[in-house]
Amino acid sequence: MNKIKHILRPYAKRLPGPLKQFLWNSKELLTYLYALNNEQLYFGTHLCANQLHPRRISDMEQTILRKLEEIKNRPFRLLEVGSWVGQSTFFWAQLLQRKIPDKWEIHCVDAWTSYASTDDLKNESRIKHMDKALHNGRAYKLFLHNLKVSGLSDKIVVHRGRSENILPTLTNNYFDFAYIDGSHYYQDVKSDLAYSTPLLREDGILCGDDLELQSLELGEQIQAEWLKFDYLKHPKTGVYFHPGVSKAIGELMQHPISASSGFWALKKMQSNWVDYLSINK
Numbered sequence: 461m462n463k464i465k466h467i468l469r470p471y472a473k474r475l476p477g478p479l480k481q482f483l484w485n486s487k488e489l490l491t492y493l494y495a496l497n498n499e500q501l502y503f504g505t506h507l508c509a510n511q512l513h514p515r516r517i518s519d520m521e522q523t524i525l526r527k528l529e530e531i532k533n534r535p536f537r538l539l540e541v542g543s544w545v546g547q548s549t550f551f552w553a554q555l556l557q558r559k560i561p562d563k564w565e566i567h568c569v570d571a572w573t574s575y576a577s578t579d580d581l582k583n584e585s586r587i588k589h590m591d592k593a594l595h596n597g598r599a600y601k602l603f604l605h606n607l608k609v610s611g612l613s614d615k616i617v618v619h620r621g622r623s624e625n626i627l628p629t630l631t632n633n634y635f636d637f638a639y640i641d642g643s644h645y646y647q648d649v650k651s652d653l654a655y656s657t658p659l660l661r662e663d664g665i666l667c668g669d670d671l672e673l674q675s676l677e678l679g680e681q682i683q684a685e686w687l688k689f690d691y692l693k694h695p696k697t698g699v700y701f702h703p704g705v706s707k708a709i710g711e712l713m714q715h716p717i718s719a720s721s722g723f724w725a726l727k728k729m730q731s732n733w734v735d736y737l738s739i740n741k
């Protein structure tokens with residue numbers, strides 16, 4: 461397969477953009493169908509299955525490894541809010557299985573139902589694709605497929621439902637680590653942060669992604685108009701960001717925190733939050 465890719469690459473470069481896109485999409489569709497029929501994990505571009513930014517992975521890994529050192533021999537319990545088709549779930553799961561085989565569990569909370577705002581559905585093509593995959597059930601089906609073929613399903617608990625309904629039913633002071641990556645609209649992020657807080661043990665880590673810009677860093681308020689969108693271009697800086705995440709984290713912390721390609725992490729210490737990425741260095 462790699463040999464064929466190598467031979468075709470110089471020709472592919474010369475193709476017009478739309479044709480190149482069509483061929484790429486066709487290749488991804490075939491890879492997805494092949495994975496479904498051959499018990500393989502799939503996290504390619506079809507159905508926007510690929511959600512993890514490669515630049516963020518090393519900080520995610522360092523953060524969880526550091527936390528693993530802190531907890532020593534206790535079983536490790538991770539909460540994930542927003543799992544989509546499982547790329548982040550299986551990133552955590554495979555790492556935990558390598559480091560502390562069988563002494564971990566992951567709880568996934570996801571509704572796998574449409575959640576995009578009407579403004580986003582009008583404008584954002586990636587959001588439209590994701591919404592369609594939620595609507596026709598393909599995202600959930602691919603999550604279940606990935607779960608089955610991962611061989612780790614006995615350690616992964618799936619809670620299907622809206623996070624504001626599921627999180628209050630989970631046990632307080634239970635989790636060592638909570639990864640918040642559900643809806644990025646302000647009210648939802650705020651609610652996920654609030655409901656996850658009591659679920660974490662003292663010294664537990666609250667983390668998430670998509671914190672590209674911080675209102676406190678910019679020295680300006682997140683405008684109400686921006687909050688209708690999951691993701692948009694900041695008018696002054698030109699940086700793409702998630703206004704709901706920026707506002708919710710800004711309110712929680714009241715000062716800028718460290719973020720690595722959008723990944724952020726806080727440690728719960730005596731009812732306060734400490735910026736875990738900055739004390740990590």
Ligand SMILES: C[S@@+](CC[C@H](N)C(=O)[O-])C[C@H]1O[C@@H](n2cnc3c(N)ncnc32)[C@H](O)[C@@H]1O
Nearest residue numbers: 511542544547548570571572622623641642643
């Ligand atoms: C950005 S995706 C998660 C990506 C995933 N963490 C990854 O890296 O592969 C957001 C997910 O949040 C879920 N979601 C959105 N709003 C939700 C809500 N109120 N309750 C539960 N899940 C929600 C969506 O169904 C979607 O699967």
